[in-house]
Amino acid sequence: xxxAVPSRVVAIDGTVATVEAFGQQRQTSLMLLAEDVAIGDxxxxxxxxxxxxxxxxxxAALEALAYLSQVLADGQA
Amino acid sequence: MFPEARLDVALRVRDGxxxxxxxxxxxxxxxxxxxxxxxxxxxxxxxxxxxxxxxTAQVLAGLSATEQASxxxxxxxxxxxxxxxxxxxxxxxxxxxLARDWPAHVGAEPDLAAARRIKTAMAxxxxxxxxxxxxxxxxxxTVAPQHPAIAVAIAAARxxxxxLLDADIAAIVAGPDQFRAWVNTSxxxxxxxxxxxxxxxxxxxxxxxxxxxPEQGPADLSARLEGERDGDYLARPDSAGRVFETGPLARQxxxxxxxxxxxxxxxxxxxxxxxxxxxxxxxxxEMDELVQSLDAxxxxxxxxxxxxxxxxxxxxxxxxxxxxxxEGGRVKRYQILAPTEWNFHPDGPLARGLRGMPATADLQRxxxxxxxxxxxxxxxxxxxx
Numbered sequence: 001x002x003x004a005v006p007s008r009v010v011a012i013d014g015t016v017a018t019v020e021a022f023g024q025q026r027q028t029s030l031m032l033l034a035e036d037v038a039i040g041d042x043x044x045x046x047x048x049x050x051x052x053x054x055x056x057x058x059x060a061a062l063e064a065l066a067y068l069s070q071v072l073a074d075g076q077a
Numbered sequence: 078m079f080p081e082a083r084l085d086v087a088l089r090v091r092d093g094x095x096x097x098x099x100x101x102x103x104x105x106x107x108x109x110x111x112x113x114x115x116x117x118x119x120x121x122x123x124x125x126x127x128x129x130x131x132x133t134a135q136v137l138a139g140l141s142a143t144e145q146a147s148x149x150x151x152x153x154x155x156x157x158x159x160x161x162x163x164x165x166x167x168x169x170x171x172x173x174x175l176a177r178d179w180p181a182h183v184g185a186e187p188d189l190a191a192a193r194r195i196k197t198a199m200a201x202x203x204x205x206x207x208x209x210x211x212x213x214x215x216x217x218x219t220v221a222p223q224h225p226a227i228a229v230a231i232a233a234a235r236x237x238x239x240x241l242l243d244a245d246i247a248a249i250v251a252g253p254d255q256f257r258a259w260v261n262t263s264x265x266x267x268x269x270x271x272x273x274x275x276x277x278x279x280x281x282x283x284x285x286x287x288x289x290x291p292e293q294g295p296a297d298l299s300a301r302l303e304g305e306r307d308g309d310y311l312a313r314p315d316s317a318g319r320v321f322e323t324g325p326l327a328r329q330x331x332x333x334x335x336x337x338x339x340x341x342x343x344x345x346x347x348x349x350x351x352x353x354x355x356x357x358x359x360x361x362x363e364m365d366e367l368v369q370s371l372d373a374x375x376x377x378x379x380x381x382x383x384x385x386x387x388x389x390x391x392x393x394x395x396x397x398x399x400x401x402x403x404e405g406g407r408v409k410r411y412q413i414l415a416p417t418e419w420n421f422h423p424d425g426p427l428a429r430g431l432r433g434m435p436a437t438a439d440l441q442r443x444x445x446x447x448x449x450x451x452x453x454x455x456x457x458x459x460x461x462x
Contacts, residue, residue, distance in 0.1 A: 003105055004129035005079050022079040031189040032173075034197040044129040048456035049081070051177070056126055064126040068079060071108045 004053075005068060006042040006061035017052065019043055021065070022072075028052045084421055084457040088444060090436040098428040100421055104455060106311040112411035117143045117381055117401070120408055121213045128413075130454050133166040133203075134392030135413075136213045138399040143215045145386030146403045147379075154374030155217035157367050158206050161227070163390060164360045164367070168234055169199040170393035171325075171357045176241055178449055180266035183273065188266075194237035198230045205230065206371070216379030222371035231364050238357065242267055246358045253337040256351065267354070274347045274446070278437075283447040284343030285429030288319055289327035290396050290419065295319075299387045302400040302412050311414055313422055322426035323395030323416045324452065325352035329359070345430065346443075349450035381406060392416060394452050420451045427451050436461070 007019035007026075015030045017037060029051045030037055037043065037052070042061035046053040056064075082104045089097040108127075112120045121139050125132030137159055144151060151159070172195035177187040203212060205226040211218035238246050243263040250256055260271050274280060295301075295316035305311060314320070321327070326344060329335045329352040338348040381403060388399040395416025402410040420426055431444060444459045 003082060003108055003127055006126060024079075029189075032177075032193050032196060034193060034200075044126070046173075047130060047454055054129055056129075060122070060126045064123060067111065067123055067127060070111050071105065072079060074111060 003068065003071075004044040004064075006044055006056055006064050008061075009037060009039050009041045009043060012037065012039060017043065019045070019052075022068075082455045084417075084453055084455055086421075086427070086431075086444065086448065086457060086459045088431060088436075088440065088459070088461045090440070090461060093436050095431050095434045095436060095440070098423075098431045100423045100425075100428055102312070102418075102421065104312075104415075104417065106413075106415075106418065107308045109411045109413045112408050115408050116406065117215060117403065117408060120411065121215070125213070131166060131170065131392045131394065131397065133162050134390045134397050135399075137163055138388040138390040138392075138397045138413075139401070140213065140215060141388030141390065142386040142399040142401040143381065143388070143403070145388065146384040146401050147215065147381040147386070148384065149216050149379055149381070151217045152374055152377060154220055154372045157370045157372075158220045158222065158374075159212075161206060161364060161367050161371065162203055162212065163392070164364050165199040165202045165230075167360050167393040168357055168364070169196045171353055171360075172196065172199075172234065172238065174353065174449075174452060175238070175267055175357070179270050182446060182449065183266050183269045185266040185269070188241055191237045191241040195234045198233035198237065201230045202227055209376075211376055214376055214379065215381060216377045217374065219376045220372070220374040222373065224368055224371065227368055227371070231361060231368070235361055238361075241265065242354075246354065247362065250332070250334050250351075250355045250358045253334050256334045271347070271350055271354075274350055277342075279443065279446075280338070280342035280347035281345040282434060282443050283349070283427070283430030283450070284345035285426060285432070287326075287330075287339075287344040288321045288426075289330055290321040290323040294389050294396055294398060295321065298389075298398060298414075299400065302387070302398070302414065303385070305412065311412060312418060314414055314418055315422070315424075320422045320425040320429075321419055323419045324393075325349070325356040327395070328352075328391065329355045332359070346447055346450055349447075353450070353452075394454055395420065415454065417453050417455065421453055421457070 007021040011018040043052040044054040085101045087099040124135045128135040176192035205223040207218045209219045243265045249259045385402040398414040400412045
């Protein structure tokens with residue numbers, strides 16, 4: 001399944017953000033986003049992760065992360 | 078870390094042809110299993126974040142399954158509003174492919190500004206239809222269509238596509254002659270890619286036995302989902318041994334432009350690329366027509382009862398199926414079958430199309446083009462062994 005992992009922005013350098021999810025950091029382009037992004041925001045990355053696809057509200061991101069933690073613990077991942 | 082879902086396609090060459098195709102998937106096809114025990118509205122809130130790439134289609138399939146399970150048909154006014162959301166996502170997803178991915182295939186810079194314009198315009202439709210944000214409520218949300226804003230959004234996406242493609246997309250796919258003329262004269266990246274794919278050697282690359290997905294899905298879909306226990310069907314679906322192709326080519330094979338290309342070259346790379354352009358044009362046209370049928374509607378009082386339901390949605394990449402069983406106001410079982418599982422099945426259209434193809438020096442690139450034309454919803458690598 002094409003699951004999206006909400007990733008928290010930990011640094012921004014121009015149009016590139018460093019994001020973190022499940023202890024892993026990666027860089028992603030903010031070029032496809034219309035809205036402003038700040039450190040602490042949660043982003044959904046597109047397939048492959050090179051581009052951020054969407055900013056999601058913190059509450060929705062935390063709920064999704066809690067669910068994905070269960071998936072991981074359940075051994076479905 | 079959370080493992081990244083991906084596909085790896087390995088081509089084994091023998092005697093100058095692709096003798097075997099191995100498709101390995103790490104997609105989490107059973108992740109929806111853990112929806113069990115949650116309330117349906119919780120699931121419908123989680124879906125668009127967890128499956129963000131086609132989040133609208135996921136919610137619409139979930140709504141349809143939940144409503145069917147509860148014997149709760151949405152009112153007549155909800156249907157055009159939902160169809161509008163679905164088409165907006167299809168245009169945004171295909172637009173992203175045309176603006177970001179196609180230029181890379183011909184060594185051009187992606188047009189991220191155009192991609193952003195299309196995406197932003199399409200994203201503005203949901204709040205212009207369901208300002209209360211309750212579009213994901215079983216039975217339907219409060220529809221309060223702002224017709225002018227929706228018309229402006231459609232026009233903005235069309236304008237961004239026109240700048241991307243050097244011409245109005247409806248005119249490009251008006252007929253086989255118009256399509257050919259655009260391919261031969263435009264210097265935009267999309268036309269250059271299609272010009273390259275029009276070469277005899279490439280046009281039919283990836284043509285295999287063409288098994289388009291039936292319009293309402295395979296006849297045994299519901300029964301197979303119901304009987305599924307170990308995740309095998311969700312990972313590698315079939316119908317009496319047949320693995321269908323789903324997505325733009327299956328849906329648009331009747332269109333004169335696509336039909337002419339299938340007739341000349343078979344259901345290969347060129348027909349699949351053209352089908353995506355045709356689908357963007359037809360989606361925008363359907364959106365134009367739908368604007369007139371959007372009426373205001375109240376959110377009904379929905380009462381969910383026990384039962385099981387199957388929700389089918391034609392998402393950007395193909396048929397998306399959700400099946401739900403409800404018991405005591407909670408989800409007892411939740412299954413999702415996504416289009417990528419059909420198209421990238423070990424015996425599906427990609428594998429069938431690649432088997433027997435000549436092992437030319439540029440085989441890896443050709444195969445990557447075919448993968449792109451079939452548009453998996455996760456990253457996909459191609460190796461030649």
